[in-house]
Amino acid sequence: MGAAVATPWTARARRFEENVATREPAWVKGVLITIALAFFGLFLLLPLMTVFAEAFRKGWQVYFAALVEPDALSAIALTLLVAAIAVPLNLVFGVAAAWAIAKFDFRGKQLLTTLIDLPFSVSPVIAGLMFVLLFGMQGWFGPWLMAHDVKIIFAVPGLVLATIFVTFPFVARELIPLMEAQGREEEEAAIVLGASGWQTFWRVTLPNVKWGLLYGVILCNARAMGEFGAVSVVSGHIRGRTNTLPLQVEILYNEYNFAAAFAVASLLALLALLTLVIKSLVEWRGRQPLNAGEESQGVPA
Amino acid sequence: MKIIHLTRTLLVLALTVGASSATLAQATLLNVSYDPTRELYQDFNAAFAKYWKDQSGETVTIQQSHGGSGKQARSVIDGLEADVVTLALAYDIDAIAEKGKLIPQDWQKRLPNNSSPYTSTIVFLVRKGNPKGIKDWDDLVKPGVSVVTPNPKTSGGARWNYLAAWGYALKKPDGDEAKAREFVGRLYKNVPVLDSGARGSTTTFVERGIGDVLIAWENEAYLARKELGPDQFEIVTPSLSILAEPPVTVVDRVVDKKGARKVAEAYLEYLYSPEGQNIAGKNFYRPRDPQIAAQYAGRFAKVTLFTIDEVFGGWQKAQKTHFDDGGVYDQIAVQH
């Protein structure tokens, strides 16, 4: 299995390395690899290692004590809850948007695609500000909500809204190009053969895009659980009630409790790593059938 | 169909959250406070919960929220349902009265001592051995001295710091407004990092090793020395400083809606009780009660204190002249 995973990769690079026309002198290769690895070490590996090193600086006991502390536990629970609401909503949206954009032609399609990307380039701080303007006591709906005792900001709904906004494009962005590339023929054939719309979606479309969908969902999830700027504006920072994990990191950091701050941070870093592992698996699974064919042709044994 | 489902989910969610806080309301208080009071209210909340249980038989849970004073006031104005606010300066609570209309304008007259159950002042934290020989405010404006203080725009403590420096320069024998402005301008030229809150500055100074001197709340300086190593830091008290009065108040609109006025008022009054004053003293605040203050007198250096009212004519005026957009601080910052 391990060998199977490695084959397309090494084989692919080897294709370039063995071709006189596409390879560089050994020293150029060496220099480029060194630069890339140095950059990698400095900017990616070092921060990651720092999180864990700082988390364990005072030993395992301090580490675990920081994680089972009631405020940390409630931050974990809140983070999970927020992600559990935000991610499925964005998932449904992503599928609907991708179906409309990839399978149909209509005017304003390009504009719609751009608008879906919008939250990606909006500063998280502005994302938080918007919801304060809308639902804050000084905002448009605030007084009405207050009168009816419905809390949006400084409560779970506000955190959910801010998170949905920030992670809005992730699933759609992943699915649209994938479904566009897959074309419409298969679905059209299914319909012609008498399948209903839902049947077509579940049996034809979904199996085709499931890996891309999964990738979009986990990326969406990682961002949902890790968002800081936007939720910081709408949270109210009530200990044990409206603090998500990233906010808990900030609080502990501000209490001179650096080991605990990094311990909680390491949970989030672990989540990030897990996301990357799943992502790599997904990519490999998604590519596998394609690669197998391509490789067997491209590389003479 | 999906849309209906979505709105229904959101509605149910919103109602659940709203309802759950309503049923708990009787026995929960939310205290929205500023940065350096974390340890104080940790101790005080435990003591008050016990006291309240003995008094009324009711179990009270106190939730805390901490952050920069301005940010906290902003949250309350925007609808964070604080039963009591315990902030760094009266101006921020004034804002809650003015912009949020959640409390009456004369809130500060409702409790003794300007509604400030404890006071503090502004001192310097320096590294062990005081390598730059810092003794008084004049040493902070010398070239080559690096000073850490938070951003006066966002931090209450930072405004006290700024005003203390200003007052010192003004009260010098040949001091006047122009000289004070020049003095404070030079001081901020020596500041390499402006964190948004007092806690951020302490972390920068202590943990990151930036700066030769931290201008800080007295209680914050003592706490930092206690928590992070008495062998690493020294406290320097200047010859003259400002009397910082962090005020407290009940948020009327919230407690009346929740029916929590009684317990909220008892909570603040307990701050003035001997037990409350003792806890304040233990956490390096200066108690108001003369008897209790006498017990802790040995902890604090003697320092001449001036009040904001006598030098600046109160918070409203100070804020307007110095910290509003286009105010003196902005003019100084731009000259950087």
Added chain:
Amino acid sequence: MSAGQSRRVLPGFPLALGYTLVYLALIVLIPLGAVFLKSATLSWEQFWTVISAPRVLASYRVSFGVSLLAAAINAVFGLIFAWVLVRYSFPGKRIVDALVDLPFALPTAVAGIALTAIYAGNGWLGQWLEPLGLKVAFTPLGILVALTFIGLPFVVRTVQPVLEDLDTELEEAAASLGADRWQTFQRVLLPVLLPALLTGFALAFARAVGEYGSVIFIAGNVPMVSEITPLLIITKLEQYDYVGATAIAVVMLVVSFVLLFLINGLQLWANRSRART
């Protein structure tokens, strides 16, 4: 014509598009509209005064200047990175490839405290850099480090697939015509990679301009020197200056929109030039 046909054949268009539009309006358009509406309570002169105050102008210089620099660094190193990942085999390559996405997945606050711990004067690297006169944390250089970290995956991930799909014939033809590798890269490969490279650059830039979480920990936040625009929005907000905060937010939003349309244009160009080769 085929469009007309498929619209007839495939079901679900009204539902999918309707849902998409409603959700988009509720979550994105209406809230963003609120920002513009709020800033409209200012007169044009007032608006202009707020967004052109010296401190605000300085924050644009920091935010946009450093973001541009970070995106440029990422364009260069990202290209090398993508090249190495596609063209060479070396041990540990799969792990390196997987970890490129770390800045996507790692919460920005975590990145912020980790980078600060590394580059502060008493940090892992800071203690070696500081004696050399190189202060990173709490200076604009620190912001540059944070924004470079944030933007790294964008260039790599936009260039990598293009590089992978590239036919070797192009280079073989160039080689047979006597071009050396550098000439081939400059004249043949770079023009093909350019659209993707620019897209990655613009994405990294867009992301960096709005970044908040990782920057506030490592920037000194000193006005005129190391204060970023999102921090200024927060600062205004904490002074109860809602309108001022939204005015600056509007400036940033307009820049985001322009960038986004630019990116979309670039992507179209990239797709077309890919289709052509």
